[in-house]
Amino acid sequence: MNRLLCRWAGGLLLGILLLQPAHAVDVRAIRLWAGPDNTRVVVDLSGTAQHSLLVLHHPERVVLDVSGAHLAKSAHRAPPGSGAVKSVRMSRSPSGNFRLVLDLARPIQAKSFLSTPNAHYGYRLVVDLAGAGAGAGAGAGAIAARADKPVKAKHAPSDARDLIIAVDAGHGGEDPGAIGKNGTREKDIVLAIARELALKINAEPGMKAVLTRGGDYFVPLRDRMRRARAQQADLFVSIHADSIRDRSIDGSSVYILSQRGATDEASRWLAERENASDLIGGVSLDDKDDVLASVLLDLSQSASLNASQVAAERVLHQLTQAGEVRKHEVQQARFMVLKSPDIPSMLVETAYISNPQEELRLRTPAHQARLAAAIRQGVHDYFYANPPQGTRIAQLAAANAARPVLATASGAGGAGE
Numbered sequence: 001m002n003r004l005l006c007r008w009a010g011g012l013l014l015g016i017l018l019l020q021p022a023h024a025v026d027v028r029a030i031r032l033w034a035g036p037d038n039t040r041v042v043v044d045l046s047g048t049a050q051h052s053l054l055v056l057h058h059p060e061r062v063v064l065d066v067s068g069a070h071l072a073k074s075a076h077r078a079p080p081g082s083g084a085v086k087s088v089r090m091s092r093s094p095s096g097n098f099r100l101v102l103d104l105a106r107p108i109q110a111k112s113f114l115s116t117p118n119a120h121y122g123y124r125l126v127v128d129l130a131g132a133g134a135g136a137g138a139g140a141g142a143i144a145a146r147a148d149k150p151v152k153a154k155h156a157p158s159d160a161r162d163l164i165i166a167v168d169a170g171h172g173g174e175d176p177g178a179i180g181k182n183g184t185r186e187k188d189i190v191l192a193i194a195r196e197l198a199l200k201i202n203a204e205p206g207m208k209a210v211l212t213r214g215g216d217y218f219v220p221l222r223d224r225m226r227r228a229r230a231q232q233a234d235l236f237v238s239i240h241a242d243s244i245r246d247r248s249i250d251g252s253s254v255y256i257l258s259q260r261g262a263t264d265e266a267s268r269w270l271a272e273r274e275n276a277s278d279l280i281g282g283v284s285l286d287d288k289d290d291v292l293a294s295v296l297l298d299l300s301q302s303a304s305l306n307a308s309q310v311a312a313e314r315v316l317h318q319l320t321q322a323g324e325v326r327k328h329e330v331q332q333a334r335f336m337v338l339k340s341p342d343i344p345s346m347l348v349e350t351a352y353i354s355n356p357q358e359e360l361r362l363r364t365p366a367h368q369a370r371l372a373a374a375i376r377q378g379v380h381d382y383f384y385a386n387p388p389q390g391t392r393i394a395q396l397a398a399a400n401a402a403r404p405v406l407a408t409a410s411g412a413g414g415a416g417e
């Protein structure tokens with residue numbers, strides 16, 4: 001019914017367009033961005049236009065025809081090929097339409113959509129090219145597709161992938177963070193703990209740590225999230241050492257994003273989704289209508305918040321074992337770095353650097369290692385209890401669970417491989 005209506009409306013629109021002068025719409029520019037996972041080509045237009053997209057094989061190429069469009073003088077140069085696109089050619093189709101041909105380096109999946117004007121750009125046709133296997137996800141079911149993305153698979157040689165833990169050392173560079181009475185800077189302490197944590201995580205089979213900063217420099221908060229997203233992190237752990245006026249207060253606390261913070265972030269994503277090429281849980285929002293986009297975002301956010309809570313409880317439990325904890329429940333706050341809508345995230349205030357005894361302890365490698373070990377154990381416990389599908393940890397957790405059975409029935413064969 002819907003499709004019929006669309007086709008009818010499309011036919012009507014095409015009819016109207018045909019009545020208009022031959023080049024009612026100008027092609028103002030062609031832009032191309034190549035990312036590690038997909039390539040986006042944008043055709044800037046002076047107005048709305050009908051278009052068609054065709055994927056052709058042997059050789060692989062994508063053909064975009066824009067009805068009634070005319071190449072503006074300013075746009076005569078096509079961008080050089082990059083990413084999945086070997087070269088970009090512009091021509092006029094036999095029926096007089098503007099034609100863009102993208103010669104491809106490999107078979108890909110292509111989709112196209114018209115974006116309406118925003119603060120930065122006017123009408124534009126967007127062509128997204130994704131590597132073979134990365135489905136052009138549509139609908140809520142596609143949220144689950146994330147684990148199957150080929151990008152993930154490259155982390156592990158076998159069919160099971162490693163878990164990626166983004167370890168974020170707070171502050172850095174010109175931002176020292178909190179400063180203790182004896183001059184200890186939070187940025188140095190948290191980097192030491194983060195490095196130690198990364199080493200310990202990397203020593204675990206099936207887990208891989210990525211540091212959002214590896215030295216004494218500042219990384220903007222959104223860049224920290226972006227780095228974690230680019231690595232397709234399964235968990236984001238930010239390391240801090242708090243400060244408070246009352247110097248007698250000590251102990252660690254663990255935070256996750258508050259519901260309020262999640263709601264703020266959802267409106268931001270929805271408002272900016274036409275500019276962002278980010279995928280939420282493997283799905284792009286920019287071609288979805290408002291209702292579908294907000295439902296997809298909400299599903300992803302609530303799943304992430306639930307996972308954050310469970311993971312944070314595990315880490316808090318381990319910190320309690322390691323020493324004094326200030327707050328025995330997971331806290332909630334609107335920390336920017338925790339706002340990734342599809343990566344479970346937590347912020348660990350390892351200690352109060354403002355407390356002179358804690359400050360001195362924080363400076364010792366032994367205490368740094370103790371804190372890192374507690375966090376690693378919490379992360380380990382969380383993932384062994386909730387292993388994401390398709391990971392080596394899922395296999396290891398299953399093998400652990402099967403061990404007592406195998407012991408009584410020796411020779412019964414290993415777990416499925």
Ligand SMILES: [Zn+2]
Nearest residue numbers: 170177240241
């Ligand atoms: Zn801090």
